[in-house]
Amino acid sequence: MDDISPIRAKSGTNQEGTSAHNRRVMIEALRLNGALSRADLARATQLTKQAVSNIIEDLESDGLVIALEAVRKGRGQPSTPYRLVPEGAFAIGLQIDRHLTRAVAVDLVGSVLARAEANLPFDEPSKGVEVILGLVGGVRRELSQMSAQSEERLVGLGVAMPGPFGLKNSDDKWMMPAWQKFPLLETLAEGTGLNVSLQNDAAACATAERIVGAAHGVDHAVCLYVGYGIGAGLILNGELYSGGYGNAGEIGMALLSPAGPGSTPLEHRASLASLYQHLGLNPADDDIYQQMNGLVAAEDPKIIAWIDGAAHDLRWSVHLIETIFDPQTVILTSGAPEALARRLVEAMHPLLPSIADRPERNLPRLQLGTTDPWSIALGAAAAPISRAFDPLFSAILKTRSRGA
Amino acid sequence: MDDISPIRAKSGTNQEGTSAHNRRVMIEALRLNGALSRADLARATQLTKQAVSNIIEDLESDGLVIALEAVRKGRGQPSTPYRLVPEGAFAIGLQIDRHLTRAVAVDLVGSVLARAEANLPFDEPSKGVEVILGLVGGVRRELSQMSAQSEERLVGLGVAMPGPFGLKNSDDKWMMPAWQKFPLLETLAEGTGLNVSLQNDAAACATAERIVGAAHGVDHAVCLYVGYGIGAGLILNGELYSGGYGNAGEIGMALLSPAGPGSTPLEHRASLASLYQHLGLNPADDDIYQQMNGLVAAEDPKIIAWIDGAAHDLRWSVHLIETIFDPQTVILTSGAPEALARRLVEAMHPLLPSIADRPERNLPRLQLGTTDPWSIALGAAAAPISRAFDPLFSAILKTRSRGA
DNA sequence: CTAATTAAGTCAAGCGAATTGACTTAATAG
DNA sequence: CTATTAAGTCAATTCGCTTGACTTAATTAG
Known part of the structure; x- marks a missing residue:
C-alpha cells in the first residue's frame, strides 16, 4: 500500500519544472499587477527578455493571456501590456x-x-x-x-x-x-x-481572500472565519498551510483557558452556532440571515450582548494568532450579515497589545474581510x-x- | 532605497536553479537516510540514474560526499553507497x-x-x-x-x-x-x-532538533523552548517558519486569558526566569544549573510547586499549538537540567484533548527534546x-x- | 527637421543539465 | 554454466534559458 522503499527524500526537478515554475510566476505577476509588458515581466521575474517572450507567446497561444493596446510611456519603443484572460x-x-x-x-x-x-x-x-x-x-x-x-x-x-x-x-x-x-x-x-x-x-x-480579497498578494495572513463554527485559514509564505494532517487552523476546538477539560472551546462562545443558541434561533430557518440583520439593525440587547462576549474572546484569539504567527494582517470573515460582522470587528477594538503592535505597519492589524455567504464556495x-x-x-x- | 519598480512578482528560475535543487535534494536524502547508492537516490528523487551519477560525481569532487564499500545485496551488480562527508x-x-x-x-x-x-x-x-x-x-x-x-x-x-x-x-x-x-x-x-x-x-x-534531534526528517513539528523566556520554533512543511516580520513563535508574550491587558503573559509563569524568581535564585550565578539540579533531586517543595504550575500552563500551550498547527509532534526543549525538564513533561500529562489525539499517530504528541545548554548555539x-x-x-x- | 538616445522586443546561436536507450559490469538463482 | 537481475556508464539528444547583436519605434536635444 505504502511506498516499497522506506527512503525519505524530496523529489528532484528538471527543465519541465523550471518551465512550469516560470509560467506560474508570470501568471502570478499578471494577477497581482494587472497588466505588464514583457519587459516589465523580465525585470520583475529576473528572467531574460527572450525567456519571457517565449513564455508569454506560449501562454497567449494557450489562451491564458492576451495583449492589450501598446502604450507609449516616454522614450523608446512602446510596450505591449498583457493581462490574464479570465476564460x-x-x-x-x-x-x-x-x-x-x-x-x-x-x-x-x-x-x-x-x-x-x-x-x-x-x-x-x-x-x-x-x-x-x-x-x-x-x-x-x-x-x-x-x-x-x-x-x-x-x-x-x-x-x-x-x-x-x-x-x-x-x-x-x-x-x-x-x-x-x-x-x-x-x-x-x-x-x-x-x-x-x-x-x-x-x-x-x-483562499477566497487571497484570490480576490484582502489577502490578495499578501504572503502572511491569517483569516479568522466566524461561521457556524469558527476556524482560521493560514496563509504562510504565500501558501495555504494545512498542517501535518490537514487540520491546521481548527481553532474552534481551542479551549479558552488552561483550566482543563471542563473549560469552554472557543467555538461554543464565538460562532454563529453560539449566536443562534443565545438568541433561540433555528439555523435551518430560511430567513435566518434576515432575522440576524433585523436584530442588529434594531440594536437588540441580546445580540449586542452576544457581540460583546464574542468580541472579548475573538480579541484574544487575534492576540494569540499575532503572537504565534506574526502575520502581516488578520482578516475577519464571516457568514453573518455584514452589519453584524462589522459590529463584531468594532467591538474587538481596542485590540490587545501584541508583537503586531509595531510602528511601521502598512496593513491594519485587523480588517473585515468578505461577508458574502458564497465566499466559501x-x-x-x-x-x-x-x-x-x-x-x-x-x-x-x-x-x-x-x-x- | 527600495526597489524602483513597484511590480510584485516571484523570481523565475533556470537550469542553475534546477541543478541547485537537485544537489540539495541529494544531500538531504543522504542526511536523512544515512547512506544511499546512486540507484537508491535515483529512485528516491525520481531523477534518472544518469542525472544522479553526474550530481554525485560533482558532490564527490566538491568533497561533500564520499563512497563507502560496495555492498552485495541479492542479484545484480553490488551497489556503492555514498554518505555525507562531515568535513x-x-x-x-x-x-x-x-x-x-x-x-x-x-x-x-x-x-x-x-x-x-x-x-x-x-x-x-x-x-x-x-x-x-x-x-x-x-x-x-x-x-x-x-x-x-x-x-x-x-x-x-x-x-x-x-x-x-x-x-x-x-x-x-x-x-x-x-x-x-x-x-x-x-x-x-x-x-x-x-x-x-x-x-x-x-x-x-x-533548527537544532531538526538537524540532529527529535525533529530530524519531520516536516511538521513545533519545538517549545523553555529557557530564560519561552518561545516556539515552528517547522512547517519542512522549513522553519518565521512569520511576516521574523517574530513567529514568540509565545512568551501570549496572554493567558482573554481577560485583557492585566492578564499574565505565559513567559511570567512558565519560564526559567519565573522559576528563578519563584525560588529566589540569581540567574547570573555560575552554579545556577547545579542549584536547580539539586533542588529537583531533593524534591524541593517549592520547585515541585513551580513545576506543577508551569505544567498547567504548558499543557494548555501544547493544546493550543496542536489545535492551531496540527503538527506531527510537539517537542519540549529547555535550558534547564534534564531532570527538571523531564519532570515538567511528566507533569504535563495527561495532555488535554485536541485534534492531535488521533488513532494512527506514529510520533508521540509530546516528547522531550534536548536539554543540552549548547543546543541553541x-x-x-x-x-x-x-x-x-x-x-x-x-x-x-x-x-x-x-x-x- | 535631423540626429542622438532610450527602451521594447526579436533573431539565431549557444549552453547546460536532465533524458534516453543501448551497453557494461557483476552479482545471484536455478 | 546460463539466465536473470540490478548498478552503473556512454554517447547522443532534447529542451528551455541565455547571450549578444539587431530591429523597431518612440522621445529629446540641437
Missing part, C-alpha cells in the same frame, strides 16, 4: 455545510460565473451526494453555455466543508459525523470526472485554480509516475 | 543571551567541533561585541586546526538571541533593550567577514548549513543581481 481556466467550488450546500463556477481571475444552492440531508451522505452532483452538474452546464471551451479548461473541483477531518469517530453533532465517514472525495471524483480536493471552510475563506473553487497556476514549491517537483 | 562544510553558531554568550563550530552533519563561552555585559553591546568576536575567533582558530580547509568551507555565522525583534523600543528588561537597537548583524558581518543570519532562541532550538550554526544545503523553495529562484 483561460475554470473551476468548480463546492461548499458543504450542515443544512446547505452551494456550488459555484469561477474563472481564472476568481469571478463567479454560475451559482446554485440546495438543502442537504444532514445525516444521509449518500442521498446528499445526489443533491451535490446535481448542483455541480447544473453550474457546469451553465458554465458551458458561457464558454465553449469550459470543459477542457476546467481544472478541478474544490470542496470545502467543516473540519476537522480524519479524527476518531466522534458523535459531536457539530462535526457532521455521518459525512466524516463517507468516502466523499472518491464519490465526487467518480461522479464528475474531475480532480477533487478538500479543505475546511476557514481555509476556503482564506468561491474559495473552494479557487483551490484548484491555485494548484494549477500559482508558483508553488510542489509545482517544480517531478511527479511520481504511477507505480503498479 | 564538507562548517558553520559557526552564536548564542547571545542575557548574561552569557556561547559560540560553537559545527560541521555538515551537525557535530559540534569547538565551543567557547563567556560572560556578557548585559547593557553594553559595543563592549559585548568585542567579547563575541573574540569567542568566534577562538572557535574559528580551533576549527582551522582540525581541518585545513575549514575557512573556505565555512558557510556562515548563525546568531540566536532572545526575540522579539524590531518592535517599538521597549524597556522591558526581559528583552535586552540595548541589544535590540545595536546594529549587531552588520558589526558581526564586518568583524568576521562571514554571512550572518539571525533567529530567535526558540527557532534555533527547533548548535541550532544557530545549523541555520547557515540549512540555508546552504537544504532543498528550499528560495534556493531555486534566481538571485537578484546587485543593482547599483
Whole structure:
C-alpha cells in the first residue's frame, strides 16, 4: 500500500519544472499587477527578455493571456501590456455545510460565473451526494453555455466543508459525523470526472481572500472565519498551510483557558452556532440571515450582548494568532450579515497589545474581510485554480509516475 | 532605497536553479537516510540514474560526499553507497543571551567541533561585541586546526538571541533593550567577514532538533523552548517558519486569558526566569544549573510547586499549538537540567484533548527534546548549513543581481 | 527637421543539465 | 554454466534559458 522503499527524500526537478515554475510566476505577476509588458515581466521575474517572450507567446497561444493596446510611456519603443484572460481556466467550488450546500463556477481571475444552492440531508451522505452532483452538474452546464471551451479548461473541483477531518469517530453533532465517514472525495471524483480536493471552510475563506480579497498578494495572513463554527485559514509564505494532517487552523476546538477539560472551546462562545443558541434561533430557518440583520439593525440587547462576549474572546484569539504567527494582517470573515460582522470587528477594538503592535505597519492589524455567504464556495473553487497556476514549491517537483 | 519598480512578482528560475535543487535534494536524502547508492537516490528523487551519477560525481569532487564499500545485496551488480562527508562544510553558531554568550563550530552533519563561552555585559553591546568576536575567533582558530580547509568551507555565522525583534523600543528588561537597537548583524558581518543570519532562541532550538534531534526528517513539528523566556520554533512543511516580520513563535508574550491587558503573559509563569524568581535564585550565578539540579533531586517543595504550575500552563500551550498547527509532534526543549525538564513533561500529562489525539499517530504528541545548554548555539550554526544545503523553495529562484 | 538616445522586443546561436536507450559490469538463482 | 537481475556508464539528444547583436519605434536635444 505504502511506498516499497522506506527512503525519505524530496523529489528532484528538471527543465519541465523550471518551465512550469516560470509560467506560474508570470501568471502570478499578471494577477497581482494587472497588466505588464514583457519587459516589465523580465525585470520583475529576473528572467531574460527572450525567456519571457517565449513564455508569454506560449501562454497567449494557450489562451491564458492576451495583449492589450501598446502604450507609449516616454522614450523608446512602446510596450505591449498583457493581462490574464479570465476564460483561460475554470473551476468548480463546492461548499458543504450542515443544512446547505452551494456550488459555484469561477474563472481564472476568481469571478463567479454560475451559482446554485440546495438543502442537504444532514445525516444521509449518500442521498446528499445526489443533491451535490446535481448542483455541480447544473453550474457546469451553465458554465458551458458561457464558454465553449469550459470543459477542457476546467481544472478541478474544490470542496470545502467543516473540519476537522480524519479524527476518531466522534458523535459531536457539530462535526457532521455521518459525512466524516463517507468516502466523499472518491464519490465526487467518480461522479464528475474531475480532480477533487478538500479543505475546511476557514481555509476556503482564506483562499477566497487571497484570490480576490484582502489577502490578495499578501504572503502572511491569517483569516479568522466566524461561521457556524469558527476556524482560521493560514496563509504562510504565500501558501495555504494545512498542517501535518490537514487540520491546521481548527481553532474552534481551542479551549479558552488552561483550566482543563471542563473549560469552554472557543467555538461554543464565538460562532454563529453560539449566536443562534443565545438568541433561540433555528439555523435551518430560511430567513435566518434576515432575522440576524433585523436584530442588529434594531440594536437588540441580546445580540449586542452576544457581540460583546464574542468580541472579548475573538480579541484574544487575534492576540494569540499575532503572537504565534506574526502575520502581516488578520482578516475577519464571516457568514453573518455584514452589519453584524462589522459590529463584531468594532467591538474587538481596542485590540490587545501584541508583537503586531509595531510602528511601521502598512496593513491594519485587523480588517473585515468578505461577508458574502458564497465566499466559501468561491474559495473552494479557487483551490484548484491555485494548484494549477500559482508558483508553488510542489509545482517544480517531478511527479511520481504511477507505480503498479 | 527600495526597489524602483513597484511590480510584485516571484523570481523565475533556470537550469542553475534546477541543478541547485537537485544537489540539495541529494544531500538531504543522504542526511536523512544515512547512506544511499546512486540507484537508491535515483529512485528516491525520481531523477534518472544518469542525472544522479553526474550530481554525485560533482558532490564527490566538491568533497561533500564520499563512497563507502560496495555492498552485495541479492542479484545484480553490488551497489556503492555514498554518505555525507562531515568535513564538507562548517558553520559557526552564536548564542547571545542575557548574561552569557556561547559560540560553537559545527560541521555538515551537525557535530559540534569547538565551543567557547563567556560572560556578557548585559547593557553594553559595543563592549559585548568585542567579547563575541573574540569567542568566534577562538572557535574559528580551533576549527582551522582540525581541518585545513575549514575557512573556505565555512558557510556562515548563525546568531540566536532572545526575540522579539524590531518592535517599538521597549524597556522591558526581559528583552535586552540595548541589544535590540545595536546594529549587531552588520558589526558581526564586518568583524568576521562571514554571512550572518539571525533567529530567535526558540527557532534555533527547533533548527537544532531538526538537524540532529527529535525533529530530524519531520516536516511538521513545533519545538517549545523553555529557557530564560519561552518561545516556539515552528517547522512547517519542512522549513522553519518565521512569520511576516521574523517574530513567529514568540509565545512568551501570549496572554493567558482573554481577560485583557492585566492578564499574565505565559513567559511570567512558565519560564526559567519565573522559576528563578519563584525560588529566589540569581540567574547570573555560575552554579545556577547545579542549584536547580539539586533542588529537583531533593524534591524541593517549592520547585515541585513551580513545576506543577508551569505544567498547567504548558499543557494548555501544547493544546493550543496542536489545535492551531496540527503538527506531527510537539517537542519540549529547555535550558534547564534534564531532570527538571523531564519532570515538567511528566507533569504535563495527561495532555488535554485536541485534534492531535488521533488513532494512527506514529510520533508521540509530546516528547522531550534536548536539554543540552549548547543546543541553541548548535541550532544557530545549523541555520547557515540549512540555508546552504537544504532543498528550499528560495534556493531555486534566481538571485537578484546587485543593482547599483 | 535631423540626429542622438532610450527602451521594447526579436533573431539565431549557444549552453547546460536532465533524458534516453543501448551497453557494461557483476552479482545471484536455478 | 546460463539466465536473470540490478548498478552503473556512454554517447547522443532534447529542451528551455541565455547571450549578444539587431530591429523597431518612440522621445529629446540641437
